[in-house]
Amino acid sequence: MIIIHKPGLLSTLQDLGRTGYQQYGVIVSGSMDDFSHRMANLLTGNPEEEATLEMTLMGPTIQFDQEALISICGGDLSPKINGRPVRSWRPIFVKKGTVLEFGYAQKGCRAYLAIAGGFSIPSVMESKSTYLRAGIGGFQGRTLKEEDAVPFGLPSPLGRKIMNSLSGQAGNQPFQEADWSAPDEQRILQKKDGPLRVMKGRQYALFTPDSQTSFFQDAFTVSTESDRMGYRLKGSSLSLAIQEELLSEAVGFGSIQIPPDGNPIILLADRQTTGGYPKIAQIAAVDLPLVAQTKPGETLRFTEVPLEEAQRMYLEREADLSRLKEGIKLKYL
Amino acid sequence: MDYSLSPLGDQAVVIELGTEISPNTQLQIQKITALLSKVNETWLIEWVPAFTTVTVFYSLSKAAASAGDALPYDFVCSRLHEWLKDPLDGDFREQRVVEVPICYGGDFGPDLPFVAEHNGLSPEEVIHIHSNGDYTVFMIGFAPGFPFIGGMSERIAAPRKKSPRLKIPARTLGIAGKQTGIYPIETPGGWQLIGRTPIQLFKPDSHPPTLLQAGDKIKFYPISLEEYQMLKEDHS
Numbered sequence: 001m002i003i004i005h006k007p008g009l010l011s012t013l014q015d016l017g018r019t020g021y022q023q024y025g026v027i028v029s030g031s032m033d034d035f036s037h038r039m040a041n042l043l044t045g046n047p048e049e050e051a052t053l054e055m056t057l058m059g060p061t062i063q064f065d066q067e068a069l070i071s072i073c074g075g076d077l078s079p080k081i082n083g084r085p086v087r088s089w090r091p092i093f094v095k096k097g098t099v100l101e102f103g104y105a106q107k108g109c110r111a112y113l114a115i116a117g118g119f120s121i122p123s124v125m126e127s128k129s130t131y132l133r134a135g136i137g138g139f140q141g142r143t144l145k146e147e148d149a150v151p152f153g154l155p156s157p158l159g160r161k162i163m164n165s166l167s168g169q170a171g172n173q174p175f176q177e178a179d180w181s182a183p184d185e186q187r188i189l190q191k192k193d194g195p196l197r198v199m200k201g202r203q204y205a206l207f208t209p210d211s212q213t214s215f216f217q218d219a220f221t222v223s224t225e226s227d228r229m230g231y232r233l234k235g236s237s238l239s240l241a242i243q244e245e246l247l248s249e250a251v252g253f254g255s256i257q258i259p260p261d262g263n264p265i266i267l268l269a270d271r272q273t274t275g276g277y278p279k280i281a282q283i284a285a286v287d288l289p290l291v292a293q294t295k296p297g298e299t300l301r302f303t304e305v306p307l308e309e310a311q312r313m314y315l316e317r318e319a320d321l322s323r324l325k326e327g328i329k330l331k332y333l
Numbered sequence: 334m335d336y337s338l339s340p341l342g343d344q345a346v347v348i349e350l351g352t353e354i355s356p357n358t359q360l361q362i363q364k365i366t367a368l369l370s371k372v373n374e375t376w377l378i379e380w381v382p383a384f385t386t387v388t389v390f391y392s393l394s395k396a397a398a399s400a401g402d403a404l405p406y407d408f409v410c411s412r413l414h415e416w417l418k419d420p421l422d423g424d425f426r427e428q429r430v431v432e433v434p435i436c437y438g439g440d441f442g443p444d445l446p447f448v449a450e451h452n453g454l455s456p457e458e459v460i461h462i463h464s465n466g467d468y469t470v471f472m473i474g475f476a477p478g479f480p481f482i483g484g485m486s487e488r489i490a491a492p493r494k495k496s497p498r499l500k501i502p503a504r505t506l507g508i509a510g511k512q513t514g515i516y517p518i519e520t521p522g523g524w525q526l527i528g529r530t531p532i533q534l535f536k537p538d539s540h541p542p543t544l545l546q547a548g549d550k551i552k553f554y555p556i557s558l559e560e561y562q563m564l565k566e567d568h569s
Contacts, residue, residue: 019378019379019390020378020379021379021477021542022379022381022390023366023379023380023381023382023473023546023547024473024477024478024541024542024543024546025473025474025475025476025477025478025479025517025543026477026542027477124537124538125537125542133476133518133520134477134518134535134537136537199340199342199343202339202341202347247352247354247383247384247385247386248383248384248472248474248481249347249381249383249384249385249386249388250341250345250347250381250383250386250388251341252341252342252344252345252388252390254342255341255342272474272475272476273381273473273474273475274381274383274472274474274475279341282340282341282342282343283342284342284343285342285343285344285393307340307343307404307406308404310342310343311343311393311397311404311405311406314343314344314393315393315394315397315405318393318394
């Protein structure tokens with residue numbers, strides 16, 4: 001089990017989302033930065049879709065009441081084990097009783113803690129993701145609180161091998177990091193500069209030429225009224241050429257919609273299933289983790305990419321992830 | 334069938350059937366969702382029916398694995414065209430009629446007097462008109478199991494509240510403009526509240542997890558507070 005000493009700002013269990021139920025109005029939820037989430041799982045020998053702990057801006061303090069193999073990926077929330085800084089993007093063996101403490105996000109916005117064996121929580125509608133508003137999934141349908149005790153399962157055969165290898169090296173130390181890590185180019189924050197790549201949205205043509213130009217030229221600031229449901233942006237106000245009432249239709253992760261006040265909203269993991277505001281653009285899936293790692297107060301810019309290119313970039317990243325997965329397996333044959 | 338396909342980002346396709354809500358469009362959407370629920374493709378993740386669209390979400394990796402040299406988006410579109418080219422006759426889910434009991438007014442419907450006054454009617458007349466309507470669920474959205482319902486009489490239409498309530502209790506029935514709907518879970522909202530049903534609209538442990546689905550017909554019928562309490566016990 002892990003025992004929560006301090007819960008942090010917003011710590012929830014998330015997997016790759018509750019898909020298949022959007023037609024019933026059930027939101028997808030899931031990790032905001034799915035790439036870091038999947039990487040954290042792979043580094044502990046878990047399947048990619050296993051639930052991880054998503055920690056936001058100010059991380060929790062956690063004690064392990066049994067030994068474990070863990071991995072931390074995503075933003076830098078200054079993790080320390082028993083007071084000593086510990087590195088992200090690699091497997092770490094922790095002994096019984098150790099305390100893992102996070103601070104404020106130095107770089108990025110969210111970090112993911114995977115534990116070999118995954119969190120032992122029930123699936124609701126085939127997913128372990130926390131759906132806060134409906135109070136279902138995750139740990140009792142809510143954010144973690146002080147004194148929560150969350151059980152975890154048995155490592156996979158690969159997780160067991162990584163764990164045995166590290167525990168053999170640990171000696172008297174309370175923890176042992178692996179001497180290898182996910183390659184730099186696969187760490188999401190290495191890429192965090194330059195504009196986000198987007199495709200024009202279904203209602204792009206309805207916007208005024210000025211709004212279309214501003215959208216691609218100006219910088220937008222992520223407002224403090226931003227959460228897992230969506231990021232509200234401040235910057236140039238964007239408007240339709242003709243005010244038109246649209247019929248609600250499905251929206252997606254990364255849809256950028258413009259409400260009547262003209263300030264864009266990027267829809268994220270906890271978005272509603274449908275929306276009636278015009279969509280000026282859609283962020284390429286490969287760049288969504290970069291959005292998730294943007295803090296309120298930071299700025300975003302957009303550049304257009306053709307659909308072909310968006311699909312190619314995403315598939316390239318998937319190939320990288322597959323290679324990493326195979327590489328880990330080979331290391332522990 | 335008259336439709337067009339367009340991308341919603343790099344992992345979804347929108348099937349669009351015009352821009353007008355109509356019984357025929359509603360029927361076409363029923364047929365498309367019935368068809369999608371029968372096909373067995375690894376890349377097909379899910380679909381979301383709305384007023385005049387059905388959006389299909391696909392796994393880009395799995396579509397790419399089947400697409401050969403084609404762009405995965407083009408591959409998905411070509412499969413959709415194949416499926417949609419035949420006239421989709423019969424053989425789709427029968428239209429259900431779901432009866433929904435409502436305890437109108439009182440603490441459950443604090444805005445019933447406003448809706449009545451706004452339309453120059455008595456509260457009883459509002460209840461009579463509301464419970465005799467011919468309603469269709471166009472789509473489920475906004476919240477789990479929240480039905481967008483067509484068919485309400487304009488005689489009981491009422492504008493949204495100027496400032497939304499922060500908390501509307503689950504299962505509360507509201508009116509906004511010419512729409513009527515029920516909040517399945519506690520949410521903030523700006524609708525005029527006129528009653529409450531004892532029946533759960535969102536049931537996370539059942540399949541499907543909602544009482545209502547797109548395409549259903551609804552019959553609302555009034556019940557007393559005593560009946561409400563009895564039914565509520567039966568359903569909890």
